[in-house]
Amino acid sequence: MAFPDLIPWARNRSVATSRPSDEGDTLLALHREMNRMFNDFARGLDMGLPARFGAAGEWPHIEIVEDEKELKILAELPGMDQKDVDVSLVDGVLTLRGEKKSEHTSAQYSERWHGQFQRSLQLGPDVDPEKVSAVFKNGVLTVTAAKRPEAESQVKRIPISNS
Secondary structure, rough: OHHHHHHHEEHHHHHHOHHHHHHHOOHHHHHHEEEEEEEEHHHHOOOOOOOOOOOOOOOOOOEEEEEOEEEEEEEEEOOHHHHHHHEEEEEEEEEEEEOOOOOOOOOOOOOOEEEEEEEEEEEEOOOOEEEEEEEEOEEEEEEEEEEOOHHHHOOOOOOOOOO
């Protein structure tokens, strides 16, 4: 079997080719096509993360951990080096930007992503801009931002009554 026969897409990569198993089961083929259409539609929607942290589906994928003293942002940047990434904090907005370069320029087929990226996250006024650090290890960027001491005192607890 030739390599192009293993790829489930036609030359223009937007129309699925028929598979031998789909020929006898039109319902299964319809199911796959409907899933593909919904996935394509959902890619353009903003679903998931609250507006404070940005939109879901953006790259790089992040994880945010927050406690009383600090905010920690972890960004997965596989295949990248520290020199390929720039981190900045301006007016409470953390921006990650960089470029992932392609290793092979003559690939026949690739599902790997490469190119420039920029991801901005609103951290808010509680973060102390003087106490922000970043560490890049094993393809994971970890940005730690300490909160200002007065940030905890600004929290007002509201009692909840049962009537």
